[in-house]
Amino acid sequence: MNEIGLNQILIVSTILFFIGVYGFLTRRNMITMLMAIELILNSVNINFVAFNKYLYADKLDGTFFTIFIITIAAAEAAVAIAIIIHLYRSLKSIDVDDADMMKF
Amino acid sequence: MPNYYIALIPLLPLATFVLLGLFGRKYLTASSGIIGTLSLFISTIISLITAYNYFFITGKVNGIFQPVLALKYTWLQFAPNVSIDLGIMLDPISMMMIVVVTFVSLMVHIFSLGYMKGEERFATYYAFLSLFTFSMLGLVLSSNIFQIYIFWELVGVSSFLLIGYYFEKPSAVAASKKAFIVTRFADLGFLIGILILAYNAETLDFSTLIQRLTDANSPYLINSTAASFFGISALTWGLVLVFLGGAGKSAMFPFHIWLPDAMEGPTPVSALIHAATMVVAGVFLVARLFPIFAFDVAALTVVTYVGAFSALLAAIIACTQTDIKRVLAYSTMSQIGYMMFSLGVSQHGGESGLGYMASMFHLFTHAFFKSLLFLGAGAVIHLVHSNEMKDMGGLRKLMPVTHITFLIACLAIAGIPPFAGFFSKEEILMAAFHSNKIVYFVALFTSGLTAFYMFRLYFAIFWSKESHANADHDEGTLSMKIPLIILAVFSVFAGFAPLSSLVTSDGAAIETHIDIVFSIAPVLLAAGGILLASKLYKSENSKPQSIATSLGGFYTAAHKKFYMDELYLFITNNIIFNMIGNAAAWIDKNIVDGFMNLLATVTAQISNLIKGFQSGKLQLYAVYFFVGVIGFMLLFVYLWN
Numbered sequence: 001m002n003e004i005g006l007n008q009i010l011i012v013s014t015i016l017f018f019i020g021v022y023g024f025l026t027r028r029n030m031i032t033m034l035m036a037i038e039l040i041l042n043s044v045n046i047n048f049v050a051f052n053k054y055l056y057a058d059k060l061d062g063t064f065f066t067i068f069i070i071t072i073a074a075a076e077a078a079v080a081i082a083i084i085i086h087l088y089r090s091l092k093s094i095d096v097d098d099a100d101m102m103k104f
Numbered sequence: 105m106p107n108y109y110i111a112l113i114p115l116l117p118l119a120t121f122v123l124l125g126l127f128g129r130k131y132l133t134a135s136s137g138i139i140g141t142l143s144l145f146i147s148t149i150i151s152l153i154t155a156y157n158y159f160f161i162t163g164k165v166n167g168i169f170q171p172v173l174a175l176k177y178t179w180l181q182f183a184p185n186v187s188i189d190l191g192i193m194l195d196p197i198s199m200m201m202i203v204v205v206t207f208v209s210l211m212v213h214i215f216s217l218g219y220m221k222g223e224e225r226f227a228t229y230y231a232f233l234s235l236f237t238f239s240m241l242g243l244v245l246s247s248n249i250f251q252i253y254i255f256w257e258l259v260g261v262s263s264f265l266l267i268g269y270y271f272e273k274p275s276a277v278a279a280s281k282k283a284f285i286v287t288r289f290a291d292l293g294f295l296i297g298i299l300i301l302a303y304n305a306e307t308l309d310f311s312t313l314i315q316r317l318t319d320a321n322s323p324y325l326i327n328s329t330a331a332s333f334f335g336i337s338a339l340t341w342g343l344v345l346v347f348l349g350g351a352g353k354s355a356m357f358p359f360h361i362w363l364p365d366a367m368e369g370p371t372p373v374s375a376l377i378h379a380a381t382m383v384v385a386g387v388f389l390v391a392r393l394f395p396i397f398a399f400d401v402a403a404l405t406v407v408t409y410v411g412a413f414s415a416l417l418a419a420i421i422a423c424t425q426t427d428i429k430r431v432l433a434y435s436t437m438s439q440i441g442y443m444m445f446s447l448g449v450s451q452h453g454g455e456s457g458l459g460y461m462a463s464m465f466h467l468f469t470h471a472f473f474k475s476l477l478f479l480g481a482g483a484v485i486h487l488v489h490s491n492e493m494k495d496m497g498g499l500r501k502l503m504p505v506t507h508i509t510f511l512i513a514c515l516a517i518a519g520i521p522p523f524a525g526f527f528s529k530e531e532i533l534m535a536a537f538h539s540n541k542i543v544y545f546v547a548l549f550t551s552g553l554t555a556f557y558m559f560r561l562y563f564a565i566f567w568s569k570e571s572h573a574n575a576d577h578d579e580g581t582l583s584m585k586i587p588l589i590i591l592a593v594f595s596v597f598a599g600f601a602p603l604s605s606l607v608t609s610d611g612a613a614i615e616t617h618i619d620i621v622f623s624i625a626p627v628l629l630a631a632g633g634i635l636l637a638s639k640l641y642k643s644e645n646s647k648p649q650s651i652a653t654s655l656g657g658f659y660t661a662a663h664k665k666f667y668m669d670e671l672y673l674f675i676t677n678n679i680i681f682n683m684i685g686n687a688a689a690w691i692d693k694n695i696v697d698g699f700m701n702l703l704a705t706v707t708a709q710i711s712n713l714i715k716g717f718q719s720g721k722l723q724l725y726a727v728y729f730f731v732g733v734i735g736f737m738l739l740f741v742y743l744w745n
Contacts, residue, residue: 021730025723033723100720 009050016043030084030094034077041073107174110154110192113202114241116147121234128227136227137220140234141213147237148206155199159606163194169611171195171311173247188308191247196607197391197464201244204471205381209237211587212376215479218581219372219486229269229370236262240381244388248308249298252389256294256353259385260287263377267369279365286362290352297345301396304328304338314395318452325399336402343403347390347410354386355437356444357414361668363437367429367491371482374429379436379478380471387443387467394460394609398452411444412543417666419553423560424652424663427491428481431561432474435517438550439470445547446532449539450609457609458616459539462531464607469524469598473516476591480510483580483588484565493561497568497644505585507566509592514562516595518555518630521623527599531616533626551626555633563641 016039023036045066052062084094091098120143128136163169176191213233220229239258246252261284268280302308305316305324316324317339328339350356355363366378377383390397390407397404415438422434443463450459483506488495500507516523519530529551536544605613640648652659661667717728 025726025730096722099722 006050006054009046013043013046013050016040016046028095028097030087030096031081033096034080034084037080038073038077041069045069107154107157109150110174110194110245113147113151113154113206114238114245116143116150117234117238117241119143121231121238124227124231124234128231129225132227136230137213137217140230141210141217143234144206144210144213144237147241148210151202151206151241154194155203158194158199159196163196163199167612169196169606169608173311176247186306186308188250189248190251192245193247193310194245196611197388198244200464200468200603200607201388202241204468205237205240205244208380208471208475209233209240209376211475211479211591212372214583215375215482215587216370216372218584219482220370221581225269229266232262232265232269233373233376236266236377236382240385243385246310248310249302249313249393250308252392253291253295253298256291256349256385259382260284260291260353263287263366263382266373266377267366269369269373273368275365276368279362279368283362283366286359287352290359291349293345294349294352297342297347297349300338300342300345304342310392314393317396318399337400339396340400340402343393343397343400344406346393347386347397347403347407350386350389351410352386353389354383354440354444355414356386356410356441357417358668360414360418360437361665361672364425364430364433364665367427367433371429371478371485374433375475375478375482378433380475383436383440384443384467384471387440387447387463390444390447391460391464394447394450395452397447398450398609404448406448408445408448408540408543411441411446411448412546413441414438415441415445415550416546416553419550419557420662421665422557423553424659426493428484428493428496428561428565429478429491431557432477432481435477435554435558436474438554439466439474439517442529442532442547442550443467443470445543446535449536449543453610454612455614457614458531459535460609461604461607461614461616462528462535465531465601465603466525466528468601468603468607469516469528469595472591472598473513473523473525473595476509476513476588476595477517479584479588479591480506480513481565483584486580486584493564496565498566500566503580505588506580509588510562510566512592512595514558517558518634519551519626520555520630520634521627522596522599524595524597524599526623526627529626530623531604534619534622537622548626548629552629552633555630556637559634559637560641563637567642569644 020036020039020041020043023039024033027033027036048062048066048069052059056062087099088094120140124132124136124140132139157163158169158172163172172194174192174194176189178187179190180188182188213230216229216233220226223229236259239255239262243252243255243259246255264280264284267283268276270276271280298308301313301317304327305313307313307316316322317328319325325339328342329337332338333341348359352359363378363383367374369378397407418434418437418441422431422438425431425434443466446459446463446466448459450457450461450463452460483503484496484499485491487499487503490496512523516525519526533544533547533551536547604616608614640651664670
């Protein structure tokens with residue numbers, strides 16, 4: 001059995017990325033969309049860690065970026081949920097199609 | 105130089121204008137007349153002192169009056185050797201003019217105290233009078249041709265404001281607009297003339313300009329006479345265009361149409377602006393540039409014939425008018441015509457400069473008797489409340505002071521010795537006689553006409569029928585009588601002023617003498633005119649009517665001012681409005697606006713096309729974004745390099 005290489009990991013992260021994109025574009029529920037965004041972010045995180053481990057093993061930049069992204073993602077999730085709660089209070093719905101007041 | 109105080113002469117009226125203009129109506133309603141008059145009185149005293157100093161103490165160097173630059177301040181520096189300066193130039197004509205302007209203005213200020221009493225905008229009136237006095241003094245003291253243009257326009261504005269003083273009357277509004285537009289039109293010529301002269305001489309300063317354009321060896325003169333446009337040299341064009349501006353202000357044919365209408369303003373204003381001071385600005389301008397004019401025969405010929413023709417035309421029209429102020433307006437135009445052709449027949453320097461001196465002399469004496477005539481007419485109008493001759497008559501008992509002073513002024517303008525007009529008119533006729541016989545006979549005939557129409561006016565106002573005027577008040581206040589008396593004294597004695605030794609073309613005194621034989625013709629003609637007027641108008645009769653009928657079409661044409669107004673209206677309405685104006689309007693509406701509308705339509709169409717993209721659907725935006733990123737990626741991966 002072969003050792004798991006960079007390619008396999010990149011394939012996983014790519015699949016994860018497109019699942020996220022698919023979820024973001026097709027789901028109408030804003031919470032689900034938020035979760036899809038988290039998937040996209042996590043695929044990026046996997047890339048960072050994998051490149052760091054396989055290409056620049058003596059450096060820590062990739063790992064640091066991953067930690068930053070996890071932190072930012074947490075903050076972003078908090079903000080996004082706050083926005084969603086506000087929208088829910090005014091629209092009585094968290095369906096993204098209902099939030100179309102800004103269209104021409 | 106200790107003569108900075110000269111700047112006070114124009115600056116005091118300016119200060120009065122600012123003071124009365126800002127605070128007059130609210131706080132100084134009652135005292136504004138006194139303030140204006142006092143400030144002008146100080147100004148008059150200073151100008152008298154200045155003129156005395158110049159004429160009798162400092163001005164003469166080796167027996168010749170030299171121009172003195174009392175004050176010079178560089179205002180705009182365009183290039184190292186081209187600048188617009190503001191300065192004060194003292195020379196014989198500017199000294200004479202400041203005396204005339206401040207003196208007549210003072211008389212008008214005093215007269216207005218009574219005449220304008222009780223007007224609602226009394227303070228505004230005095231503010232405008234001060235503005236005018238300031239501008240006129242600035243004009244005559246200007247040291248360069250651009251400064252004179254600035255004050256020239258200021259004078260035009262104050263004239264506009266004062267003609268339109270009774271702005272509730274539509275006719276006054278129309279008259280003020282007419283005066284402004286006609287003079288502005290002429291000033292366009294003036295401006296172009298200034299530019300031509302300044303371009304050729306490379307200076308704006310009067311003394312340098314004159315020096316450069318009269319020296320036969322100077323490269324500037326050679327250049328400006330060599331360059332020609334339609335076969336006429338640049339110098340002639342410049343001078344004729346400058347004269348055009350002067351003709352506009354001085355109401356010379358064909359720009360005279362505004363002057364009679366300008367009589368819509370208050371009568372003292374007519375006395376000051378439209379008789380004694382502003383309308384002679386054109387004469388002053390030609391006199392100021394006279395050395396150059398004398399060098400250019402063609403331009404001087406234009407001046408001569410325009411002047412002579414205006415003098416004759418105005419005198420004929422004046423015989424038929426019935427509005428007393430209009431008669432006086434045409435007589436003003438006629439007298440200014442005298443001054444103009446007198447300059448035209450003159451030459452520069454020595455005894456042949458007689459015309460120049462005569463013109464200035466006539467300007468000087470005319471200012472006194474013409475402002476007296478207007479102020480007298482003002483007193484009459486004040487009593488009768490009408491401008492029409494038919495509402496007057498037999499006023500000699502009611503207003504003795506006005507009667508006597510008016511008579512003196514009429515005698516003066518008719519040229520009866522020993523009144524002021526006789527001397528100046530004799531000099532003019534003499535100058536014309538020696539230079540141009542046609543002009544001489546025109547002038548001689550006009551002087552007879554002058555006597556006729558002035559005494560027609562005099563008899564119609566003071567004799568004719570018995571008085572039936574509503575004598576609800578007497579002649580007017582003391583402040584109205586005093587200026588009349590003072591001006592009458594000057595109308596009698598101004599002719600004895602030794603102007604021939606003071607104001608001459610080259611500054612050197614010339615000898616003049618009254619030639620008894622020469623004087624016989626004009627004096628007899630004047631006397632004949634007076635006799636004829638007394639026969640026709642002294643008592644009411646039908647003779648004037650029958651003469652008018654027998655003259656037929658000519659009388660009607662003269663009465664209608666030779667249809668000049670109609671001609672102008674025809675040209676503006678039919679040619680300018682219909683042909684040029686409508687074409688321009690069509691281009692504006694269809695081509696200019698059409699282009700703008702096209703731009704707007706295209707923009708709106710494009711917006712309509714692409715507004716569907718802004719759907720408000722968040723996920724659709726995300727798709728655009730995603731597709732965009734993919735697109736850029738492909739671009740960079742496959743198309744780079």
